[in-house]
Amino acid sequence: MGKVVEISGDAKRSVEAVKQAAQPGVTHIDLVVGGMTCRHCPPKVEKTIQDIKGVKAAQVNSSTGTARIDYDPNETSASQLAGAIRSAGYSPGTAKTRFLIKNMHCSSCVVRIETALQMTPGVVSARANLGPNAVDVEYQPAVVDFDGIRRAIESAGHKIIEPEPSQIKAAVEDDVDPEEAAREEEYRGLMRKFWFAAAVSVPVMALSYPDLIPGLRDWMPMGSETRRIVWALLGVLTFPVLVWSGSQFFTGMWDGLKHRSANMHTLIALGVTAAFLYSVVAVAYPGMFPKIELAEVFWDVTTVVIALVVLGLALELKAKGRTSEAIKKLMGLQAKTARVIRDGKEIELPVEEVIAGDIVQVRPGEKIPVDGVLTDGSSAVDESMITGESIPIEKQVGDEAIGGTLNKTGSFKFRATRVGKDTALASIIRMVKDAQGSKAPIQRVVDLVSGYFVPTVMILGVLAFVAWYLFGPEPRIVYATIVLVTTLIIACPCALGLATPTSLTVGIGKGAENGILIRSGDALQTSEKLNSLILDKTGTITRGEPALTDVVPNGGFDEAEVLRLAASLERGSEHPLGEAIVNGAQERQIELTDAKKFSAIPGHGVRGLIDGKEVLLGNAKLMRDRGITIEELNTNWERLAGEGKTPMYIAVDGKSAGLVAVADTVKPDSKEAIKLLKGMGIEVIMLTGDNQRTADAIAREVGVDRVLAEVLPDEKAHEVQKLQLEGKKVGMVGDGINDAPALAQADVGFAIGTGTDVAIEASDVTLIKGSLIGVVTAIEISRATMTNVRQNLVGAFGYNAAGLPVAMGLLYPFFGLLLSPLVAAAAMAFSSVTVVTNANRLRYFEPKRSVK
Amino acid sequence: MTPDRWLVLIGGLSLVAFIVWFFWMNRAKGVKASETSSGHQEVMVLVKGGYTPDTIIVRHGKPVRLNFRREETASCSEKVIFADFKKSADLPTGETVPVEFLPDKPGEYEFGCAMGMFRGKLIVE
Numbered sequence A: 001m002g003k004v005v006e007i008s009g010d011a012k013r014s015v016e017a018v019k020q021a022a023q024p025g026v027t028h029i030d031l032v033v034g035g036m037t038c039r040h041c042p043p044k045v046e047k048t049i050q051d052i053k054g055v056k057a058a059q060v061n062s063s064t065g066t067a068r069i070d071y072d073p074n075e076t077s078a079s080q081l082a083g084a085i086r087s088a089g090y091s092p093g094t095a096k097t098r099f100l101i102k103n104m105h106c107s108s109c110v111v112r113i114e115t116a117l118q119m120t121p122g123v124v125s126a127r128a129n130l131g132p133n134a135v136d137v138e139y140q141p142a143v144v145d146f147d148g149i150r151r152a153i154e155s156a157g158h159k160i161i162e163p164e165p166s167q168i169k170a171a172v173e174d175d176v177d178p179e180e181a182a183r184e185e186e187y188r189g190l191m192r193k194f195w196f197a198a199a200v201s202v203p204v205m206a207l208s209y210p211d212l213i214p215g216l217r218d219w220m221p222m223g224s225e226t227r228r229i230v231w232a233l234l235g236v237l238t239f240p241v242l243v244w245s246g247s248q249f250f251t252g253m254w255d256g257l258k259h260r261s262a263n264m265h266t267l268i269a270l271g272v273t274a275a276f277l278y279s280v281v282a283v284a285y286p287g288m289f290p291k292i293e294l295a296e297v298f299w300d301v302t303t304v305v306i307a308l309v310v311l312g313l314a315l316e317l318k319a320k321g322r323t324s325e326a327i328k329k330l331m332g333l334q335a336k337t338a339r340v341i342r343d344g345k346e347i348e349l350p351v352e353e354v355i356a357g358d359i360v361q362v363r364p365g366e367k368i369p370v371d372g373v374l375t376d377g378s379s380a381v382d383e384s385m386i387t388g389e390s391i392p393i394e395k396q397v398g399d400e401a402i403g404g405t406l407n408k409t410g411s412f413k414f415r416a417t418r419v420g421k422d423t424a425l426a427s428i429i430r431m432v433k434d435a436q437g438s439k440a441p442i443q444r445v446v447d448l449v450s451g452y453f454v455p456t457v458m459i460l461g462v463l464a465f466v467a468w469y470l471f472g473p474e475p476r477i478v479y480a481t482i483v484l485v486t487t488l489i490i491a492c493p494c495a496l497g498l499a500t501p502t503s504l505t506v507g508i509g510k511g512a513e514n515g516i517l518i519r520s521g522d523a524l525q526t527s528e529k530l531n532s533l534i535l536d537k538t539g540t541i542t543r544g545e546p547a548l549t550d551v552v553p554n555g556g557f558d559e560a561e562v563l564r565l566a567a568s569l570e571r572g573s574e575h576p577l578g579e580a581i582v583n584g585a586q587e588r589q590i591e592l593t594d595a596k597k598f599s600a601i602p603g604h605g606v607r608g609l610i611d612g613k614e615v616l617l618g619n620a621k622l623m624r625d626r627g628i629t630i631e632e633l634n635t636n637w638e639r640l641a642g643e644g645k646t647p648m649y650i651a652v653d654g655k656s657a658g659l660v661a662v663a664d665t666v667k668p669d670s671k672e673a674i675k676l677l678k679g680m681g682i683e684v685i686m687l688t689g690d691n692q693r694t695a696d697a698i699a700r701e702v703g704v705d706r707v708l709a710e711v712l713p714d715e716k717a718h719e720v721q722k723l724q725l726e727g728k729k730v731g732m733v734g735d736g737i738n739d740a741p742a743l744a745q746a747d748v749g750f751a752i753g754t755g756t757d758v759a760i761e762a763s764d765v766t767l768i769k770g771s772l773i774g775v776v777t778a779i780e781i782s783r784a785t786m787t788n789v790r791q792n793l794v795g796a797f798g799y800n801a802a803g804l805p806v807a808m809g810l811l812y813p814f815f816g817l818l819l820s821p822l823v824a825a826a827a828m829a830f831s832s833v834t835v836v837t838n839a840n841r842l843r844y845f846e847p848k849r850s851v852k
Numbered sequence B: 001m002t003p004d005r006w007l008v009l010i011g012g013l014s015l016v017a018f019i020v021w022f023f024w025m026n027r028a029k030g031v032k033a034s035e036t037s038s039g040h041q042e043v044m045v046l047v048k049g050g051y052t053p054d055t056i057i058v059r060h061g062k063p064v065r066l067n068f069r070r071e072e073t074a075s076c077s078e079k080v081i082f083a084d085f086k087k088s089a090d091l092p093t094g095e096t097v098p099v100e101f102l103p104d105k106p107g108e109y110e111f112g113c114a115m116g117m118f119r120g121k122l123i124v125e
Helices: A002-022 A041-050 A078-087 A107-118 A148-154 A163-173 A178-208 A214-218 A225-245 A247-258 A262-286 A299-323 A325-335 A424-436 A445-469 A474-488 A493-513 A520-531 A539-540 A559-570 A576-587 A620-626 A631-642 A670-679 A692-701 A713-725 A740-746 A773-808 A821-844 B003-024
Strands: A026-035 A053-062 A066-071 A093-100 A123-129 A134-139 A337-342 A345-350 A359-363 A372-375 A379-382 A391-394 A411-416 A516-517 A532-536 A542-553 A596-601 A605-610 A615-616 A646-652 A656-667 A681-687 A706-708 A728-733 A748-752 A766-768 B041-047 B054-056 B064-070 B081-082 B087-090 B096-101 B105-113 B119-124
Touching: A002 A728, A026 A078, A041 A066, A041 A078, A041 A178, A053 A706, A066 A391, A093 A148, A107 A123, A107 A134, A107 A148, A107 B119, A134 A337, A134 A670, A163 A576, A178 A225, A178 A372, A225 A247, A225 A262, A225 A299, A225 B064, A247 A262, A247 A299, A262 A299, A262 A445, A262 A474, A262 A493, A299 A474, A299 A821, A325 A424, A325 A493, A325 A728, A325 A748, A391 A620, A424 A493, A424 A516, A424 A520, A445 A474, A445 A493, A445 A681, A445 B003, A474 A773, A493 A516, A493 A620, A516 A520, A516 A706, A516 A773, A520 A748, A532 A539, A532 A713, A539 A542, A539 A681, A539 A692, A539 A728, A539 A766, A542 A559, A542 A576, A542 A631, A542 A646, A559 A605, A559 A615, A559 A656, A576 A656, A615 A620, A620 A646, A631 A646, A631 A656, A631 A692, A670 A681, A670 A773, A670 B105, A681 A713, A713 A728, A713 A740, A728 A740, A740 A748, A748 B003, A748 B064, A766 A773, A773 A821, B041 B054, B081 B096, B087 B096
Parallel strands: A532 A681, A532 A728, A681 A706, A728 A748, A748 A766, B041 B064, B054 B119
Antiparallel strands: A026 A066, A053 A066, A093 A134, A123 A134, A337 A345, A337 A359, A359 A411, A372 A411, A379 A391, A516 A766, A542 A656, A596 A605, A605 A615, A615 A646, A646 A656, B064 B096, B081 B087, B081 B105, B105 B119
16 A cells, blocks of 8 residues: 555656646647548648647648647647547547546545546546546557556556456447347336236226126116225226326327427327326216216226337337347447557457557457458458358458458458448448438328327317217217227327338348448339339449450460460560459469560560560561461451450460450359349340440340440430430449449449448449349349338328227217227237338348349 | 307317417427537537427538437437438437538428427528
8 A cells, every 4th residue: 555655656746747848848649530531631630620729730641640730738638639620520549448446536536547647648538437436548549558558547656457358358248239228128117017007907997897797786886885985996096007107108298298299198198188087077076977877987998008008119119129130230240359469469459449550360260350451361251241242252461351250261460451430340330320310202201291190180089079079979978088088099100100210220221231231211212113224334244354264276286375375474464454364374273484585565465485485465466567377366356356355366486376365254143133133124224435346245145135335434424314314213333433423313323342342422322242133132122121111101091091080980870889998009009019010021031132 | 059068169179279279380489500619500409309499590501510419218219310411310318419411502401200200490591
């Protein structure tokens, strides 16, 4: 203890010293700024910082993503600077961690620890709290680490309770979703209220109808004092049900009335109150009624209606929790910890502490914590949870690793490129959440109705009461009351309100599970109606990069030899066509030799010496210039060129040796996707800047009938518009970069993304896996979701449209049929549960052909 | 018609008139957003049975920041949606959630919860 005090004295002095030193001068800080993705961001951040009082100079470097700031610590503080960056819409690159402190009992300790931490470079803010004996530190992991913070706390005379690595893990993993916890708590509260109301309902039901039960009829005959006393006791029993089990109806009604709006709670509260008050009057002043039969009680209506509606609310809550399952699954993908190599040592950190540039180690079976690029090792990675691609992807040095995916076989190291909220997974979660919160155009109709719905029901209830009182059969007052209560209770605004958003939430979540990001309810609804789909050729139907397709040997050479010579020669070249030939040879496991005296002949081809023989590779002009006869290859050349390929001649020692052809090849499932799209009744059109001949060749291969070739990039949007003028709903599929204007012009723009690049702005739908099958699935999901929405709306509108007139007693004059308030309560409670359950049915939607 | 019938008829009709007036007429006046040092037009909105204030007046061309604070657990209000600005936000109970956007065209824009039970109006001048 004594030792601690001693250190504390020192620390006080050192803190003072730092303060002293800082007073006259200017302090320098480097803050990491996240989210600077655009060109005009750095100047904007700079301006924001410079505007703060006390800042002497600020310079933002966009390539490193840091802001170098000189400021006067007397006028501003690091936390203010970080706050300014945050309010400008960027994230200061900070991490927050809670440290548990030993023996922190007095408020002066709090001040001392806070001051010591705030004086530590890299600490942005520190707040110590006596309650949990902990200090919450916001700091920059790039500047200060755990050790630095511990030293600062120790310098203030305190020790932190060192968490074991396993404890760190447990602490972060035990992190229960607060929303989930709140939902669970509310559910349990509702169920308690339900059980209480249900328990009270049993005796109340039995004793409310003594005339129907033989023994009771004699014990408490109509009009007797016994009956009045029993009923009064039932009233006492019912009262807590009304004010406790039914409390949310009254608070809900009151909150609404303050805003001059009415909701479901208003209707239920009015209904049960009417039933309760009538019963109170019947028991208290039976003499007021002209006949004793009229002095009836409706305690059972009060208790049973409350029990049923509360049960309905609880079930609805449970079912609604399931609608956002997809987003929970996505959030669950996030790794909790990462093995980071710092100063040559491997340390396990909570994933929030990983910063861009860290080298991260991943072992077999582990989750990849953040986005990055492989620097060492290789492995197969299961990316199905992000892209929907079920086969593990082979990763080598230089390949991208996506955070949240699962490393299967090997172990590797990678350099983190995107962390925190910038990772692909975080962007996906954000986009899905945004989309789930958006409205489909169909919802606007519902919105219009729901604003008038509840007051209209109240008016109908009053009118029904008046009508029954004026023209109804005796006992009029009883019938009129029953009709009023039933009308108020049967109406279910919730079913209407829930119909669209719940289906949308499930549908968009389903898309995310299949690697399809649907950006808004609007996109979801419009996709259903598409009858024309424009596909960009390069990068959409095809891979977008050339590959070796054909080798035609000639003059006694065999295929392998021709390819070996061509690839060996091209190994020195950097031309993409050359690269395609080299890759093609490597795929066929052909050993390459080094070419000597390699030289490129611009516009013609390349030449070099292989095994002492002179090899030429290039176009017809190159061959003719050297007097090499190529006529015997003409038919093959014509055929290959007709297929949209690029054939090249190869000659060895002045004699023609054959042809090698490269072409942009079609993705393996493009043909199938196009067939499926046509099967769905969608006209498929191919759009390309390539020449007609190449375009036609690809179109034939994949089965597209209509081709728009030789379209300049800036005309693509115009072509989309032309189709729209034909009265079609046009979808456009492209890579989202060159096609951005066309994607924006289309009714629905589908962007084909790859890997971590998911934040494509111009698109309405992003396909994370670059396969056209995704378009098929997206349209399927859209159709299934909109069908579901329509079922819900028809059900909800139909229920109210049918239920209200029956409750008002319109059927009574014809069939003598009148609804009991108890039946109305059951119908109302289960109509909204039905809507949510129907939306949940979408969870079992399976695409006809999943993205493979 | 007996007197009690007249009474019920008149009472009923006046109740209908009251419901119409109370819920549909006589809307509250809007609250003008104040401009803060960060250049945003800021308004604090309480979410409890509705939005307080539920009519917000802002000027166009200036960024708007509405700080929503939800103080109830009814699941209806857990999201606020600005459909015209393609913005939405989750509102966890007891937390203040800022929603920021730039209204560039004058006009009246509705916002509300996913179910349309809660609604507010943004008037851009």
